[in-house]
Amino acid sequence: MNDRVRVLLADDEHLIRGALAALLALEDDLTVVAEAASGPEALAMAAAHRPDVAVLDLQMPGLDGLEVAAELRHRLPECRVMIVTGHGRPGYLKRALQVGVRGFLPKTVSASDLAGIIRTVRAGGRYVDPELAAEAISAGDSPLTPRETDVLELAADGSPVAEIAERAALSPGTVRNYLSSAAGKLGAENRHAAVRIAREHGWL
Amino acid sequence: MNDRVRVLLADDEHLIRGALAALLALEDDLTVVAEAASGPEALAMAAAHRPDVAVLDLQMPGLDGLEVAAELRHRLPECRVMIVTGHGRPGYLKRALQVGVRGFLPKTVSASDLAGIIRTVRAGGRYVDPELAAEAISAGDSPLTPRETDVLELAADGSPVAEIAERAALSPGTVRNYLSSAAGKLGAENRHAAVRIAREHGWL
DNA sequence: GGTCGGCGGTGACAAATGTCACCGGTGCCC
DNA sequence: GGGCACCGGTGACATTTGTCACCGCCGACC
Numbered sequence: 164m165n166d167r168v169r170v171l172l173a174d175d176e177h178l179i180r181g182a183l184a185a186l187l188a189l190e191d192d193l194t195v196v197a198e199a200a201s202g203p204e205a206l207a208m209a210a211a212h213r214p215d216v217a218v219l220d221l222q223m224p225g226l227d228g229l230e231v232a233a234e235l236r237h238r239l240p241e242c243r244v245m246i247v248t249g250h251g252r253p254g255y256l257k258r259a260l261q262v263g264v265r266g267f268l269p270k271t272v273s274a275s276d277l278a279g280i281i282r283t284v285r286a287g288g289r290y291v292d293p294e295l296a297a298e299a300i301s302a303g304d305s306p307l308t309p310r311e312t313d314v315l316e317l318a319a320d321g322s323p324v325a326e327i328a329e330r331a332a333l334s335p336g337t338v339r340n341y342l343s344s345a346a347g348k349l350g351a352e353n354r355h356a357a358v359r360i361a362r363e364h365g366w367l
Numbered sequence: 368m369n370d371r372v373r374v375l376l377a378d379d380e381h382l383i384r385g386a387l388a389a390l391l392a393l394e395d396d397l398t399v400v401a402e403a404a405s406g407p408e409a410l411a412m413a414a415a416h417r418p419d420v421a422v423l424d425l426q427m428p429g430l431d432g433l434e435v436a437a438e439l440r441h442r443l444p445e446c447r448v449m450i451v452t453g454h455g456r457p458g459y460l461k462r463a464l465q466v467g468v469r470g471f472l473p474k475t476v477s478a479s480d481l482a483g484i485i486r487t488v489r490a491g492g493r494y495v496d497p498e499l500a501a502e503a504i505s506a507g508d509s510p511l512t513p514r515e516t517d518v519l520e521l522a523a524d525g526s527p528v529a530e531i532a533e534r535a536a537l538s539p540g541t542v543r544n545y546l547s548s549a550a551g552k553l554g555a556e557n558r559h560a561a562v563r564i565a566r567e568h569g570w571l
Numbered sequence: 572g573g574t575c576g577g578c579g580g581t582g583a584c585a586a587a588t589g590t591c592a593c594c595g596g597t598g599c600c601c
Numbered sequence: 602g603g604g605c606a607c608c609g610g611t612g613a614c615a616t617t618t619g620t621c622a623c624c625g626c627c628g629a630c631c
Contacts, residue, residue: 176453176474178481182386185478189389200475222454249380249453250426270380271404274389277382308607321560324588337609343589353589353617355559356525512577528618541579547619557587557619 168285169196171214173205173231174247175223179270183218186274193278202226206234214242216285218277221248221255229255233262243284247277253299254365256291266290305366306348314341316367319358372489373400375418377409377435378451379427383474387422390478397482406430410438418446420489422481425452425459433459437466447488451481457503458569460495470494509570510552518545520571523562 170187172195174180184195197212199205202225209217217235219228226234232244245266246259259267265284268277269292280290305312317327324342328335342354351357361367374391376399378384388399401416403409406429413421421439423432430438436448449470450463463471469488472481473496484494509516521531528546532539546558555561565571 177477178451178474179383179386181478182383182390185393186386186389247382270382273381274385310608321555321557321563323556326556334610336611339587339589340591340610341608343591346589351525352527352530353525359525514578538580540581543617543619544580544621545578547621550619 167192167194168216168281169194169212169214170281171195171197171199171205171209171212171217171242173199173202173208173217173223173228174220175200176220179220183274183277187278187281190278193281200224202228202231205231206238209235209239209242213239216243216245216281218245218247218281221246221251229258229262229264232259232264236263243287245280245284245290251295252363252365253295253301254305256295256299256365257304260291267295268292269295299365305361305364307345307361307366311341311345311348312361312366314338315345315354315358315361318342318354319362319367321355371396371398372420372485373398373416373418374485375399375401375403375409375413375416375421375446377403377406377412377421377427377432378424379404380424383424387478387481391482391485394482397485404428406432406435409435410442413439413443413446417443420447420449420485422449422451422485425450425455433462433466433468436463436468440467447491449484449488449494455499456567456569457499457505458509460499460503461508461569464495471499472496473499503569509565509568511549511565511570515545515549515552516565516570518542519549519558519562519565522546522558523566523571525559 170193172180172184177200180198184198187193187195196214197208199208202223205219219231221228228246232246235242235244243265244263246264247268247270249270251269256267266280266289268280268290283290307315314327314331317330324335324338328338331338346354346357349357349360351360374397376384376388381404384402388402391397391399400418401412403412406427409423423435425432432450436450439446439448447469448467450468451472451474453474455473460471470484470493472484472494487494511519518531518535521534528539528542532542535542550558550561553561553564555564562571
């Protein structure tokens, strides 16, 4: 395999994306074949340029990195996907691995590390930042049922129960039961603290 | 002035900081004399290297960009300060200008723009991203009194009123009055929605 | 001096919320 | 078939909360 590694770079922050592209261009065996500033754009560029490795920012307009990764898995199975994140909460990592992401790292790594990881992933390997991995493991799985998670998510903006019930097409009593149960499982004093705790663990 | 512009770069994300340093190094008239990964480190490096321009990320461990900017203003008045932010909420901009920041821009600008803005700021000019400026102006000032803001901040983690009252050394009744007043001013249905709205406007 | 806004407080009341017990239905697994 | 967990719901109850009126005390401003 003497071809250069074809890389797709997706990040909504031009400054970072441009800088990254410049740095990766310094590596002899890497070529940035496409750049994107949003989720949908990343998908389009991937389809057009068929990169070997896609480096996706977690937070992007339109579709976030995980959604793009899930799509890419179906549309371009041979393309390896890596997620780069600013300040990553655990939970994202787990979801990322579930959609077939091969690399997951914070932006605190150095550029030369990034290049090395791209090569590793290209060769079929995996890389997960040790610190994020440790956090994810210690955080564990969400104790909430799917429905509890849904309702808690609807409660996230501080809406009163009546509104949540309407949006969830549930009885207000049921909503309160779910919220009470969720708050109990999370050790929160009320649903609002529960939202915060779930957010911190990446369960929301 | 044929000296090169001495730049301090502070960002907790190595990847970005390194990439930025590499890009700025390509400019003939700019020199990155120091890098920092945290607020306190930024202050130390600034004191040691006395840069002409400090480029600070808004969110950093220890002290955030605004706090560093405020300190620098006293300790190194001749050093111009610029703030770079990922996804900036309005309100930060206003506070930034109040502590004497000369440039305020999102990370969506290009590297060449950044270099140009560094030169502008170095020459005594100012630069504020037009989009952020528009948001800040339309957002306007906080309608909350200082005390209301304090109490709302204590309510931000979802604590019950009794706990807020204790932490604020206030009577529970007074706390409820402040929260009610704040929610009214912000058009929120309850204090939790009020917290969210205040956050979105950068008033918290 | 008077007015006004912010601060801190009290008391009372209505509404929202949290909590518990309990119901039926479903699907899964042993 | 019997457990068991999840879903959706009802009703009752105590607590928390939001809301309002009203109090005094400052300090600023006219």
